[in-house]
Each structure stands twice: as C-alpha cells, then as structure tokens.
Amino acid sequence: MSDAPLLAVSDLHTTFLTPHGPLPAVGGVSFELGSNETLGIVGESGSGKTVLSRTVMGLQARTNVEISGSVRLHDFEVVGASERAKRKIWGTEVAMVFQDPMTSLNPVLRVGKQIDEILRVRLGMNRAEAKARAIELLDLVGISSPEERYRVYPGELSGGMRQRVVIATALAGSPKLLLADEPTTGLDVTIQAQILNLLDDIKERLAMSVVLVTHDLGVVATRTSRIIVMYAGRIVETGSTRDVFYRHRMPYTRALLESSPKVSSPAHTRLRAIPGRPPNLLDLPAGCAFAPRCPYATAQCHSERPELRESDEAGHAFACWNPLPVTQGASA
Amino acid sequence: MSETRTPLLRVRDLSVTFGHRRKVSAVAGVSFDIYEGETLGLVGESGCGKSTTGRALMRIVEPSAGSIELEGVDITKKKGSALRQLRTRMQMIFQDPISSLNPRRRVRDIVAEPLDCWKSVEGDERLALVNDLLTKVGIDPEVYGNRYARQFSGGQCQRISIARSLAMRPKLLICDEMVSALDVSVQAQILNLLEDLKNEYGLTLLFIAHDLAVVKNVSDRVAVMYLGKICEIGPADTLYATPEHPYTKFLLGAALEADPDAPEHREVLAGEPPSPLNPPSGCRFRTRCPYATDKCQNEEPALEEIVPGHQVACHYPLSISLERA
Numbered sequence: 001m002s003d004a005p006l007l008a009v010s011d012l013h014t015t016f017l018t019p020h021g022p023l024p025a026v027g028g029v030s031f032e033l034g035s036n037e038t039l040g041i042v043g044e045s046g047s048g049k050t051v052l053s054r055t056v057m058g059l060q061a062r063t064n065v066e067i068s069g070s071v072r073l074h075d076f077e078v079v080g081a082s083e084r085a086k087r088k089i090w091g092t093e094v095a096m097v098f099q100d101p102m103t104s105l106n107p108v109l110r111v112g113k114q115i116d117e118i119l120r121v122r123l124g125m126n127r128a129e130a131k132a133r134a135i136e137l138l139d140l141v142g143i144s145s146p147e148e149r150y151r152v153y154p155g156e157l158s159g160g161m162r163q164r165v166v167i168a169t170a171l172a173g174s175p176k177l178l179l180a181d182e183p184t185t186g187l188d189v190t191i192q193a194q195i196l197n198l199l200d201d202i203k204e205r206l207a208m209s210v211v212l213v214t215h216d217l218g219v220v221a222t223r224t225s226r227i228i229v230m231y232a233g234r235i236v237e238t239g240s241t242r243d244v245f246y247r248h249r250m251p252y253t254r255a256l257l258e259s260s261p262k263v264s265s266p267a268h269t270r271l272r273a274i275p276g277r278p279p280n281l282l283d284l285p286a287g288c289a290f291a292p293r294c295p296y297a298t299a300q301c302h303s304e305r306p307e308l309r310e311s312d313e314a315g316h317a318f319a320c321w322n323p324l325p326v327t328q329g330a331s332a
Numbered sequence: 333m334s335e336t337r338t339p340l341l342r343v344r345d346l347s348v349t350f351g352h353r354r355k356v357s358a359v360a361g362v363s364f365d366i367y368e369g370e371t372l373g374l375v376g377e378s379g380c381g382k383s384t385t386g387r388a389l390m391r392i393v394e395p396s397a398g399s400i401e402l403e404g405v406d407i408t409k410k411k412g413s414a415l416r417q418l419r420t421r422m423q424m425i426f427q428d429p430i431s432s433l434n435p436r437r438r439v440r441d442i443v444a445e446p447l448d449c450w451k452s453v454e455g456d457e458r459l460a461l462v463n464d465l466l467t468k469v470g471i472d473p474e475v476y477g478n479r480y481a482r483q484f485s486g487g488q489c490q491r492i493s494i495a496r497s498l499a500m501r502p503k504l505l506i507c508d509e510m511v512s513a514l515d516v517s518v519q520a521q522i523l524n525l526l527e528d529l530k531n532e533y534g535l536t537l538l539f540i541a542h543d544l545a546v547v548k549n550v551s552d553r554v555a556v557m558y559l560g561k562i563c564e565i566g567p568a569d570t571l572y573a574t575p576e577h578p579y580t581k582f583l584l585g586a587a588l589e590a591d592p593d594a595p596e597h598r599e600v601l602a603g604e605p606p607s608p609l610n611p612p613s614g615c616r617f618r619t620r621c622p623y624a625t626d627k628c629q630n631e632e633p634a635l636e637e638i639v640p641g642h643q644v645a646c647h648y649p650l651s652i653s654l655e656r657a
Binding site for chain 1: 377378485487515516517518519520521523524527542543544545546548549550551552568569572582583584585586587588589590591592594600601602604
C-alpha cells in the first residue's frame with residue numbers, strides 16, 4: 001500500500017469466443033489510476049469501454065471469454081482470481097454503478113434491504129447498525145426523508161432517485177474506487193447534472209477515485225482530470241482532460257469532438273461528420289482501426305498498427321502514425 | 333418573418349388525455365405554428381408530452397381537444413380515406429430505427445411500400461424512384477437494395493426510414509428523437525443528411541428531441557415543453573442566448589458542453605418534475621422555480637409574445653424582471 005497506484009491495468013485483453021471467431025472487445029489496454037482521481041473513459045458503442053470496466057471489476061463471465069494481462073487493485077490481482085476472492089474486494093475496494101438503475105436493483109426488495117445487505121454481510125453490522133448506516137447513506141446521496149424512502153420499493157422511485165439508491169449501495173462498503181458505467185445515460189439533463197454533481201461531491205468527501213465511462217464528451221469535459229479515448233477495443237489517446245480536448249493529436253479524437261453538436265454553436269452549424277462507421281471487431285483491419293475512416297491515412301496506417309507513444313506533454317500519449325500538428329488549442 | 337405568411341401547420345389548444353378513471357393530460361393545451369420550409373424544434377425532458385404532441389399531430393393518438401390545421405384544413409375530424417390521404421402529406425420518423433423497419437423485407441420494398449399502398453407509380457418508374465430515394469440518403473441501391481433490413485446498422489436503418497418517409501413527397505416531416513439511439517459520429521451524418529434533404533425537398537420539419545445541442549443544430553425556432561405545456565417558443569439562437577422562461581434557463585444550464593472551459597453551471601434545478609396526474613395549480617413549473625410567487629400559484633401564465641417571434645408563458649420573464657431589479 002505504498003506508492004503503488006490504486007489501480008494498474010497492463011496489457012489487458014478480453015476476447016469473446018463467438019461462433020464467428022474470436023472477438024477482441026478489449027485488445028491490449030494499459031493504464032494507471034492514482035488515489036482521489038477522476039478518470040474518464042470515452043468511446044462510441046463497440047469501443048470496448050464497458051467490457052473494459054467490467055473486466056477491471058472482475059465481473060466478466062468465464063464461459064467463452066479469454067482474459068489475459070493484469071488488473072491490480074492495490075495488491076490484489078483481479079485477472080484469474082476466484083469468485084470467492086473477488087467477493088472480498090467487491091464493495092469494499094471497488095464498486096460499480098451501472099447504466100440502468102432499474103435492472104441494478106431488485107424490484108421485489110425494499111430499497112433499504114438492498115443497502116443493508118452489504119453492510120451486514122460484508123461489514124458484519126447488526127440489523128440496527130445497518131439500518132442506521134443505510135439511512136445515513138440515503139441522506140448522503142441526497143434522498144429527502146431517508147427514513148421513509150428506506151421502506152419503499154425501487155418501482156416507487158423515479159429513474160434519478162433509483163440511480164441515487166444504486167450509488168448509495170455502491171458506497172456502502174466505502175470502496176476506494178468507484179466505476180461508473182454510463183451512470184447518467186438514461187436520465188434527463190437536469191437529473192443528469194444532479195447525479196454528476198453528487199458523484200463529484202462524494203468523491204471529494206470520501207476521498208475515492210472514480211472512473212467515469214461514457215459516450216458523452218460533455219459528461220467528462222468538466223468532471224475528470226484525465227481522459228482515455230477508446231476506439232475498437234484499444235486506447236487511441238490519453239492525457240489530461242485539457243490535453244485531450246485542446247491538444248489532441250489523434251484524428252479520431254478530433255473527429256469525435258467535431259462531430260458532436262454544441263449548445264454554444266449557432267443553429268444550422270454544419271457538423272463535421274466522420275464518414276463510415278466503427279469497424280467490425282471480428283474483422284479488424286491489419287493497421288490502425290481508424291484508418292478506413294481517417295482523412296490522413298497513408299499506406300503505413302493500413303498495414304501497421306500504431307502503438308501508444310508519448311507526446312511532449314507529460315502523461316499525454318496517442319496511437320497514430322500521422323498525428324495532427326501540435327496546436328495551442330483553438331479555444332485555449 | 334412577415335405577418336402575412338400563413339403557417340403550414342397551425343395547432344391550437346391541443347390536448348391529449350390518457351386513462352379512464354385517473355386522467356393524465358399528457359398534452360394540456362398546446363398552441364404553435366410551423367411555417368413552410370422551417371424547422372421547429374420541440375425540446376423537453378421525458379414525460380413533458382413532446383412525443384405525444386408529435387403523435388397527436390399524426391393522429392396516432394387521438395387529441396381530446398383542440399385543432400390541428402394542415403394547409404388551412406382542420407385534420408382532427410378527418411376519418412377513413414380522408415385521413416389516409418392526409419397522412420401522405422405528413423410523415424413521421426421514429427427513435428428506434430431498427431424496430432421501425434420489418435427485418436424480413438428487402439430494403440427496396442420497404443422504401444416502395446407507400447408507393448405500393450397508393451399505387452401511385454409502378455414498374456420501372458417505381459424502381460427508378462426507389463433507387464433515387466436510396467441514393468439520396470446515401471445507400472447504394474445496386475449494392476444494398478435487395479438486402480434485408482436486419483442486415484443494416486442503426487444509422488443505415490435510419491437512412492432507410494428517411495427514404496421511406498420521403499417516398500410520397502410529404503410537406504411535413506415529424507422526427508421523434510430520430511438520432512437519440514445513434515453514436516455521435518453517425519448522428520452527425522444523419523443530422524447533415526436531414527439538412528440537405530430538407531433543402532432539396534423543401535420540407536418543413538417538427539424535430540422532437542431531448543438533446544438541446546442537437547435541437548439547436550437543426551432548428552430555426554425552438555419550443556420548450558414542461559409537463560404538457562409550452563413554456564417558451566422563440567428563434568433558436570435568441571432562445572438559447574437569452575432564455576426568458578426560468579425553466580429554459582435551468583435546462584440550458586444543465587446541458588453539458590464538451591468543453592473543459594465551458595462556464596460551469598452549478599446552479600442546478602432541484603427536485604424532479606411533478607406527476608402529470610396531479611399537476612400544480614397555476615404555473616406548472618412553480619414547484620421547482622426559485623422565482624415563484626403567490627401569483628404563480630394562483631394564476632396560470634398564458635403564452636404571450638414579449639418580443640416579436642418570442643413567446644413566453646411566465647408572469648416574470650427573465651429579461652423583464654432583470655430590468656425591474
């Protein structure tokens with residue numbers, strides 16, 4: 001527990017064995033995360049961001065999946081660990097918040113019982129202690145009249161409230177790392193802002209690290225210190241949030257930023273769409289996976305896969321043979 | 333915007349009520365106009381009635397009150413063949429592109445379906461028209477025309493839906509969350525395509541979506557809905573720059589901009605929309621509005637024009653209350 005990072009992922013591969021051949025959902029990902037840090041993982045559907053977070057958590061099913069590489073949470077190696085061993089870290093070291101707050105909760109158990117469970121089973125509290133702590137947690141996540149809400153069923157709560165309950169459940173074991181996979185995707189904008197503020201606030205108060213997995217660049221822009229951009233199962237660019245937004249070198253990062261409409265742009269602004277669509281993971285190109293859609297692709301891009309390499313800024317790396325020139329950021 | 337222009341679609345006091353014993357007014361008296369060639373964006377959070385409004389215009393759900401005039405003709409009373417005829421003038425595109433298309437039919441037949449229903453064109457002419465539509469939406473008819481809908485991705489299915497909706501040359505296209513299910517890179521392609529087709533076919537659009545940035549991108553004017561009512565309608569750029577209704581202001585404040593330097597709005601709207609089963613008296617937003625007074629509780633604000641082309645339903649529009657302050 002000395003200087004080692006909280007989370008160290010190295011050369012992680014998660015491959016699904018499908019009837020059509022191996023599908024490399026995560027194809028060699030390495031990154032580290034320190035204490036009290038918020039990391040954003042951004043990508044479109046099929047980029048491997050969800051499989052990556054599930055693999056880090058150790059939730060990936062065993063059948064028809066091959067996992068190699070390493071995921072170290074402090075001193076614990078997640079890859080290859082038994083279910084029994086992983087249960088020791090789930091909740092107390094690492095916890096996860098999923099996208100759909102309805103299916104994350106048991107519809108026939110009262111909300112309070114679901115928070116109690118971890119407190120009693122994992123922390124060995126008795127019934128009264130657990131109840132008191134569960135009510136405290138409901139209060140912490142901003143649920144009004146927590147004593148009453150302790151007794152309701154998930155179906156009686158709105159989507160935003162359910163997501164708060166899921167967060168309370170995740171926080172019950174005081175984890176050091178919280179993985180949030182699209183925590184606000186099904187929610188309305190005003191509720192989304194409430195939940196993101198809540199996560200930020202809790203992270204500060206409990207000195208946790210948070211990994212925010214999302215497709216929405218708006219979600220990570222102001223709430224993360226570092227960002228990983230994924231494409232076709234690999235990291236294509238990573239760096240401080242400002243480097244990724246303003247000094248990105250990988251054409252995909254730029255394309256992703258430029259293709260999303262902005263509230264601040266005038267109406268009828270022509271969007272710079274990326275032609276084509278993400279590659280089929282069963283049939284990845286030999287070179288850079290983005291090459292078929294990239295305006296700067298050369299013969300090398302189609303034949304050789306670029307590895308992540310360091311840029312001038314510390315901690316900023318990108319995987320590209322023909323990176324964009326260094327700019328001092330249009331808006332910086 | 334000249335006063336003499338007649339709107340293509342004129343909606344007055346449109347209401348839609350669901351349920352038998354416990355009635356929910358999903359849309360509670362909505363009025364707006366859409367002029368020929370413009371795009372009206374309709375934005376709001378889930379449950380505000382924006383989709384129901386779109387569906388009521390198509391008479392997929394029956395309006396319980398109010399009038400809908402398309403090109404000067406009230407369509408709320410139309411039945412049978414007259415209603416069918418009318419629907420060729422307006423078409424709708426739905427959120428889920430994959431379930432909008434029959435997976436077991438060939439792309440060409442899906443696009444030709446409206447033509448076949450009306451037997452408007454047949455034989456070579458039909459084929460030529462279908463091929464032309466597919467080309468316009470960026471799908472090569474020679475390569476993909478005979479494939480089945482299930483073989484396409486979400487973005488491509490949405491392109492096919494657009495081609496089908498254009499087959500009868502409608503005047504009005506109602507797009508209900510048509511890009512919400514798509515990835516940003518594909519979403520941008522579809523939004524650009526929609527702008528191009530709008531110009532080429534001279535379409536008028538009602539663009540319903542929850543995403544504020546997407547709505548602004550395509551709209552000339554924007555209407556904001558809350559709990560079954562319209563709070564504010566105005567030109568897109570003005571409404572986003574200087575919202576007059578407090579709800580619009582908070583909604584815009586909650587939108588996340590993909591820019592680390594974007595001004596942060598930590599002033600977040602508390603609470604959640606009340607149940608439409610039991611809406612608040614007076615202004616429906618007053619329970620969450622920091623500026624609400626007794627007047628807001630007792631009197632429902634009407635949608636009134638405060639500057640030409642900009643209408644607000646609020647007793648204390650923001651620009652005016654600022655002047656007073």
